[in-house]
Amino acid sequence: MTRSERPASINDELVFLPLGGTGEIGMNFNLYGYGPATKRKWLAIDLGITFPDASEPGIDVIMPDPIFIEGERENLLGLVLTHAHEDHIGAVAHLWERLRCPVYATPFTAAMLRGKLAEAGLLNDVPLHEVPLGGHLQLGPFDLTFVTLTHSIPEPNAIAIRTPLGNVMHTGDWKIDDAPQIGDVTDIKTLTAFGDEGVRAIVCDSTNVLSPGRSGSEADVRKNLTALIGTLKGRVAVTTFASNLARLSTIMKAAEANGRHTVLVGRSMHKVTSAARETGYLKDVPTPVSEEDAGFLPPDNVLYLCTGSQGEARAALSRIADDSHRHIALSKGDTVIFSSKIIPGNELPIFELHNRLSERGIDVLTEKDHDVHVSGHPCRDELIQMYQWIRPELSIPVHGEPRHLLAHAELANELQVPEQLVLRNGLMARIAPGPAQVIDDVPAGRLHLDGRVLVRAGEAPLRERRQMSFAGHVVVSLVVDDDGKLLADPEVACEGIPDLEEGLSVEDTCREAADDAVSRMRKSAARDDAAVAEAARRAVRGRLRFLWDKKPPVRVLVTRV
Template sequence: MSDSKHLTTKDFDPAALYFLPLGGSGEIGMNLNLYHHAGKWLMVDLGVSFADETTPGIEIILPDTSFIEERLGDLAGILVTHAHEDHLGAIPYLWEDLRVPVWCTPFAASFLKAKLVEKGLQNKVPIHVLPLGGRSHIGPFDIELISLTHSIPEPNAVVIRTPAGTVLHTGDWKLDPDPVIGLLSNETALQNLGREGVTAMVCDSTNALVPGRSGSESEVRDSFMDLFGQYKDTRIAVTCFASNVARLHSITQAAHAHDRQVALVGRSLWRINDAARENGYLTDLPPFLTEKEAGFLPREKVLLICTGSQGEARAALSRMATGEHPDVTLERGDVVIFSAREIPGNEKSIGKIQNGLLRRGIKIITADDAFVHVSGHPAREELVQMYQWVRPKIAIPVHGEGRHLAAHAELARDCQVPEVLVPEDGGAIRLAPGPAALVGHVHAGRLCIDGKRIVPMNNHALRGRTRMAQSGAVVVTLVMTPRGDLLADPKVSIMGLLEEDEYEEETADLISRIRGAVDQLSRTARLEDSSVKEAARVAVRRNFSAMQGRKPMTEIHLVRI
């Protein structure tokens, strides 16, 4: 990619059709896809990703939109495929830099509006609500939605028609024969589209390595029916993705079958509940209990649905595992069911919560122990079925790490797709006319929420914070005369490197080493601030390298009096 041409606006032929991902290709999350035709751009999804322990102080990662910000006059709008955070979660953070209308279906609109209120953007973002299966024009793009199934209500594949060609952008999907909530996948519409002719299919790759089919939500509900019956005299808590409305329905139905009332524990669950009921989902269920109300019921008469399935430190289950939740207490003998799979990178944080629960005598059940989860993404048989219906000329695997994209590409070739291209973020692919080809690249980076600021992921402050977290830090203050004589011993502050009982002795030794390094400089060198600072810095780093094998972040302050 680095050797390919760096593209400017004039390099995009108005008569052609291009696909340009700025996030979500080569990774799972942070989806941002651009399509170009007739001098205009269409953005499909604008989502977030989540940080890990390698980025201290950072929780949310955003795609860098600088490429399209430089072309705002040509951006027709943002089309959201569904309401997951990795597909719309960046809109509240980045919309003021884009200021274009947003198109989405009713459930996604309700969810997005609630998030916009939190950012003070209510009534500022133009949101056009499309009906399920609806059709509209966004600039030169003729848009049609096709209903699919996924782990959230109203997931949509998007048909993008232009005079240059037609694309099916699948978004996230699976083929669930009994999804519990929402419509079945519209097989007829997909087959009709295949007969009409599809230039390219840009398709979900998350489970391209998984054989068979992903399984049905109704099967999880039936499994809960049996599982809850095995724990009649104890409290049950289930943690799952808050956005999985069908899972909330399945858990609640099974709980009611065993004479348990259901409480939601966690703010994001209540946000999803409100959006669901506003759009006619979950209306066949009684209102959920609050966590305070649940505390008045006997243990065997309540079931808790909790946030925290991915080990989030501030989620409800994390606080319950440490006994710090203000309203809900889990006791020895209670049961916690993890009804979600681990997102890669979250294993440590999930393990920490599970270990905390086990130490408190609480039983844990995961997908390794019982049938408590099905994925919302297509396994290989479902991908094959989609290719048989749509029959695209070009396959573009997205929404996956490199290994997922490679497996998906191989499967597409096995399905006799004539052309297969594996994209990378920032790589512009000409889909038509002519053979599909990577024509060059544009900037595609990452931003992050750092306190109240949005900054590049590779910014100096974050790099410094990461270095300090990994290697510690030392600050040295030197006071010298203009002629280069030290007026006092160096003042040293050492952070994250010494135990309390060794601090005094090791600090005294370090001060001696720094003073010795400065004293050894020639009279001429001691007149140069840079030479003095470098001598002190090298003394600090050599000291800790020899003692601990570490090279701490070192700052030298030099004052001449």
């Protein structure tokens, strides 16, 4: 008898707690808890990142704050990874030392994670266990089966979770593709058999719930890209998500079919293809040509496979567009194909990249012009099919913004699923026993990777950067005697602020305000450094607000001699 078959105790509960990826797309981090409220055992699924936007200057990546489960880590049985996308594994190397639990993944995901752990110096510290495709795992009260799905990366897995209080299907990211080009097709037999057992809840991807029909097949992309590349002259560059191994294979084979040699450009391209070959993929594609050797090929015989489909400033395609790449140059008459979608929030850098290429006479082709991309997430017809296989009692939409979650819940209701529960990060829901309901609200913040330092979202550094990016900043240095009398004119340094008064620089304007404020202080107050600094700060900030209607951060340094 497995633990999942043993009867539950009277106080046992099965709970679900999203700490990332619910109410947003990216940064997935989900917890399942089992047992009495005072001594639950926990299972974590995925631990990913998301990327900053313009409102988060200087931040490299963003990840979920694990503070809640840190306090429970002696009861954390393991971290299970569904697949190797950054929004599902990207935070493991950054946060594992806070969790210190075993990690479980199928071979390709494990290979990708090992590279990240090696870079972080954790390769020999993290207990990383490989699970075979379709494998089984027992972690305390959680009986887990890895179920093969299709997605835009090799080895995407749903996790079929069996517990004494009921079964849960955690889908991870998926779609239904009968010809995925790399990897196995969806394991319908296992999905339907799990549904036949009776499923208490499905925790399911919501990304494309607003899109009718189906997401399309990678086989169609291969046919379309091969035909399109055959019509082009000169050098061709194709950019896509490096993690989409089936797409990389498609592009390499399309190049070969048209007499072109593939050149991998960008660090991520090399990392992904290395992990793929290590785990038995990409055996049937030609060996890429190095960047250096590509320079000796005729233009009609080369295809550059590049990182940078989302307009990333440091990626290969951006450097090519700026004509600053060390080995690769494109010119008028060459073509760049964007075999990818625009991730919401990335519109501006992508369109700016399109324009930089176009200004140099390089043709830009996208999914809007040609059928060169399909999504890796299920559209409505595929979601309906999944519900028909699983037949859950409860639908919990995840991996989507609020509008996606609500639309997913409405779809589940239309499909006669008895219960729907829309959550946000931090809301703990009891799945069983009894009707599903929210029972707690726990901390669920964000951590920002600022260079090598992790800081909590909302802390001072980022607020100050936002303020400086909006209104510049001012530094005032004052030298005073024991009684607070100025011994020299204030020194002022300003950045990002225009001159505001005719005949006066902004530095002179601030110097005048600080001098006047300190000179008017009572002697008793002027003997206090903090009071002097605050008087000058308020005066400078007030003057700038009066003249400019903005309030830049002002820092005042007081030296008393």
